[in-house]
Amino acid sequence: MSVESKPIEASDASSEVPVIESLTDFITLINKATEKLDPRYIVKVFRLIGSVRNEITADVLIELIESQYPEENEHKSYLISTLKPFVTGQSDVKMEDVVSDDDASKSQLTQVFTPEVDMFVHLLVQIFLHDTYELKALDRFNASVLTTLKSYNLRTLDNISSKIWFYILRSKELLKDLYPIRSELLIALRSATLRHDTETRASIITLLLRNYLLTNDINQAYNLVEKTEFPENASNSLVARYYYYLARIQAIQLDYSAASECVITAIRKCPQTKSSIQC
Numbered sequence: 001m002s003v004e005s006k007p008i009e010a011s012d013a014s015s016e017v018p019v020i021e022s023l024t025d026f027i028t029l030i031n032k033a034t035e036k037l038d039p040r041y042i043v044k045v046f047r048l049i050g051s052v053r054n055e056i057t058a059d060v061l062i063e064l065i066e067s068q069y070p071e072e073n074e075h076k077s078y079l080i081s082t083l084k085p086f087v088t089g090q091s092d093v094k095m096e097d098v099v100s101d102d103d104a105s106k107s108q109l110t111q112v113f114t115p116e117v118d119m120f121v122h123l124l125v126q127i128f129l130h131d132t133y134e135l136k137a138l139d140r141f142n143a144s145v146l147t148t149l150k151s152y153n154l155r156t157l158d159n160i161s162s163k164i165w166f167y168i169l170r171s172k173e174l175l176k177d178l179y180p181i182r183s184e185l186l187i188a189l190r191s192a193t194l195r196h197d198t199e200t201r202a203s204i205i206t207l208l209l210r211n212y213l214l215t216n217d218i219n220q221a222y223n224l225v226e227k228t229e230f231p232e233n234a235s236n237s238l239v240a241r242y243y244y245y246l247a248r249i250q251a252i253q254l255d256y257s258a259a260s261e262c263v264i265t266a267i268r269k270c271p272q273t274k275s276s277i278q279c
Helices: 002-016 019-036 040-049 058-068 076-086 092-101 103-111 115-131 135-150 155-174 181-194 198-214 218-227 236-252 256-269
Strands: none
Touching (some): 019 040, 019 058, 019 115, 040 115, 058 076, 076 115, 076 135, 115 135, 115 155, 135 155, 218 236, 236 256
16 A cells, blocks of 8 residues: 555645746756765656656746756757747746846856756756657757767766667657667667666667667667677666567567566566656
């Protein structure tokens, strides 16, 4: 009973709290993860974000960017310019309040601005463009996201970067442009391996397998499985995806007993919450 009651409490709380406040709370948790070098805070953010993602709008994201980014930050302008075509004008008053009347609180926020917050906001923009099916805008934005991600080399970004790579490949998949991204994924896999970035490494292996399966390149998928070692301590959601794709490869190769074992493992590792379908 206690296990089932937690998601209900979280969803009830999210319906009562404005989405901008929820996103600000997420940023506070990300800053805690950075300060304490504890990725569990970021994992908690990803667990909670599913309850508010349907309420994320361009207006809310611009309000968040205005309140969190220093004026001199080089990423602020292109983030806002990406979102401006989708603004509805419902949060203009709030934005003015944040910019003009809350200078003291804004200066406090910008003092703790970190690369982790920067990439999390990039991820939020990706999620918004993906959920509103603005695929061309998402694809253009992903080029800037990739450049920004490559400029950082921090282990505290590992969990966030793994999610970012998912939406990069997802946009290519929906646009049916699967081949060009492979070289970037292979380079990212090599970098993640050298940096001992477990989460990004696991994520990219599953993304490459998905890419190969979608284009029916079964031999390349099999070679990737043979030549790479999937991290044992990756998150359960990534382990579930890996074994699911592995089962498909083995089924195509008529190894049904091994495929059945992999499917059972994938089911056991699969998250059981409704929001996990979106994340």
